[in-house]
Amino acid sequence: MQRYFVAPEQFRGVIITITGEDAHHAARVMRMKPDDQIIVCDGVSRSVRAVVLEASPQEIRAEAEEELLQDSEPAWSITIAQGLPKADKMELVIQKGTEIGASSFVPFESERVIVQYDGKKEAKRIERWSKIAKEAAEQAHRHRIPSIQPVQSWRQMLTLIGEFDLALFCYEREGAAAHGKGIANAVRQWKLEREKSSDEVVQNPRIVLLVGPEGGFSEREAVEAEAAGAILVGLGKRILRTETAGLVGLTCLLYESGAMEGA
Template identity: 80%
Template sequence: MQRYFVAPEQFRDGAITITGEDAHHAARVMRMKPDEEIIVCDGAGRSVKAVVIEVSPLEIRAKAIEVLAQDSEPAWQITIAQGLPKGDKMELVIQKGTEIGASSFVPFESERVIVQYDGKKEAKRIERWGKIAKEAAEQAHRHTIPTIESVKSWRQMLATIEQYDLALFCYEREGADAHGRGIAKAVREWKASRNINNEFVQDDVSPRILLMVGPEGGFSEREAVEVEAAGAVLVGLGKRILRTETAGLVGLTCLLYESGEMEGA
């Protein structure tokens, strides 16, 4: 069953309107017909099964017939803060991170970022990243689309750390030869200090966790010192050196496992 995201204003009193590229794709590519059933989410916590009433390349009209449970979103709100990578690697991080369960993405500049950031192109780039997140959320049957923030400077990134319940800084020295603390140990220590168990988290609170990943060249020692002073915990992702586009996805999966996401019913 096809899944679509619409803005809240396109979803009123059970009447749903799908426009733009989604309407064109549904009408021309999917050959949608009246009386077909679809799933529609407004990205703000409402998902329904709907029946199509009218189809055109400009607009699809549908009517909600059943409210669906919001059961595919992770218990923890996990933000991947990604040091700007080269080429289209950020697109991969957003696509796969959305499928796995990230709640938001924050690209940022750091000391060893190789790519030259062009602020003039940011709006177009954010728009493209948002489209990738939307399509990935539809494919993964999510009820919300992750947010993608504008590119932050290193200082701006440091200033946001205090907004999170836990901030993890993926630093290769923490993983090499078991030099330091692994991500699983750090998360379990945090859970113990907060008296958090998975059942409690899922039922009552939704912790906000920040996962910081460096660019191709990793982080510098100076950055590690500064981020730890700002309140983040330095963690490793194992003894192997991961590519920048791999590290965040591995860290995200580890966090979801520790949240109880993988336990099943």
């Protein structure tokens, strides 16, 4: 069943209005007609099975028939902070990361970033990345679209680390070293410390996974990230491409959260 995301204000009681590119896609590509069924999500708190009342390339009107459980979102809110990669690799990270279960993406500049970031093109780039996330969320039957944050400087990224319950800094030296801490061990140790703490346990922790660009992170950046509160972790003894590392780390985190278990 085709899934569409709309703004909350496009829900008016049981009547839903779909406009823009989604209406064109539904009418022209999917050839929607009255009595066809679709799933519509507001990206916040509501997902419904609806029946199409009217269909045109300009507007689809549908009526909600059944409220659906929003049970496809992970309990852990995981952000992939990605050092800006070359070419269209960021698009791959966003597309596949959305399918797997990332909650948001933060692109950032760092010492070994190769691409020349053009701030004048940022709005257009964010718009494209957001569209990729939306389409991937629809394909993966998610109830929320991951957010795409503006490109951050390295200093801004260091400040953001403190806003998360757990920050993991993917560093190849940790993976290569015999004494290095793997991501699974780091997370399990963090979970044990949370359970032992007398403070109230966070049920829906916010976690950020920092991934370097093609050249990885410098030693200086590793020191600064650790000082800011991040835990240095490895992803195994093999060297992963930048567009692979975040996806592997995300999958490891979701496994540790229990999100990869069967229904």
